[in-house]
Amino acid sequence: MKNFVIGDIQGCYKGMRKLLKSANFNPKQDKLWAVGDLVARGAQSLETLQYLNDLGPSHFDTVLGNHDLHLIAMAYGISTPKPLDKLAPLINHSSFNQLIDWLCTKKLALNPTKNHFISHAGLYPAWSTKKALALSEEVSTALSGPKRAKFLKNMYGNNPTIWDDKLEGEERLRFVVNAFTRMRFLQGKELEFKTKCHPESAPKNLKPWFACPNSNLKKNKVLIFGHWASLMGETKTQSIIALDTGYVWDKTMTLYCIETSKYFSQQA
Numbered sequence: 001m002k003n004f005v006i007g008d009i010q011g012c013y014k015g016m017r018k019l020l021k022s023a024n025f026n027p028k029q030d031k032l033w034a035v036g037d038l039v040a041r042g043a044q045s046l047e048t049l050q051y052l053n054d055l056g057p058s059h060f061d062t063v064l065g066n067h068d069l070h071l072i073a074m075a076y077g078i079s080t081p082k083p084l085d086k087l088a089p090l091i092n093h094s095s096f097n098q099l100i101d102w103l104c105t106k107k108l109a110l111n112p113t114k115n116h117f118i119s120h121a122g123l124y125p126a127w128s129t130k131k132a133l134a135l136s137e138e139v140s141t142a143l144s145g146p147k148r149a150k151f152l153k154n155m156y157g158n159n160p161t162i163w164d165d166k167l168e169g170e171e172r173l174r175f176v177v178n179a180f181t182r183m184r185f186l187q188g189k190e191l192e193f194k195t196k197c198h199p200e201s202a203p204k205n206l207k208p209w210f211a212c213p214n215s216n217l218k219k220n221k222v223l224i225f226g227h228w229a230s231l232m233g234e235t236k237t238q239s240i241i242a243l244d245t246g247y248v249w250d251k252t253m254t255l256y257c258i259e260t261s262k263y264f265s266q267q268a
């Protein structure tokens with residue numbers, strides 16, 4: 001049994017299946033973990049979710065990305081489709097509500113092994129992985145319970161931009177969602193949401209989250225994330241693994257095997 005982690009799929013079902021085949025992924029034995037953004041820009045978001053759901057909980061798990069949360073918010077009429085999204089076949093399908101309920105059981109952070117940590121955008125530099133997992137649970141409580149619609153309504157917005165343990169209620173949950181699903185750069189301790197480019201092209205006062213010192217991060221931890229296609233897998237740190245390599249931008253989809261540390265790649 002092997003654990004594989006796949007980068008942003010974005011509804012690119014065929015590319016995903018080719019990539020899994022090239023790695024000899026065995027859906028009856030192995031487990032697939034996803035870094036989120038399962039849906040949106042590709043043409044087959046419906047087929048993607050159906051396939052992943054059909055793998056079953058012993059063979060698949062995912063963290064939620066910003067596009068997954070956007071889809072959930074759309075199901076509640078809180079958000080509207082983005083111009084480049086191709087979500088209509090999924091939204092109009094009879095299994096849509098069931099797939100939304102399934103997505104709402106998914107977390108913002110997971111630990112496939114004691115030392116591996118997965119989230120969509122990364123780990124906010126003030127948090128240990130243990131704290132991050134606890135904060136992910138706080139959001140899951142809101143997303144999977146009777147207050148789901150209220151949570152989704154308050155989820156959007158850029159503030160607060162700095163974490164404070166004393167944050168409460170909707171502000172606390174909004175920060176946690178933004179850090180786990182939208183973060184790329186920080187200015188000091190502050191989240192900055194506008195800049196999406198490669199760190200070398202970014203303003204000098206901005207640092208990628210993974211280049212900010214984290215005194216709470218244990219040395220043996222491996223952080224795995226997606227979301228940031230312009231990185232093209234480049235973090236300059238072996239224990240920080242960036243898996244979004246821009247398949248929807250005509251680049252590649254990436255799969256990583258935890259046991260062998262091997263990478264697999266599918267060209268768009």
Ligand SMILES: [Mn+2]
Nearest residue numbers: 037065066227
């Ligand atoms: Mn994303």
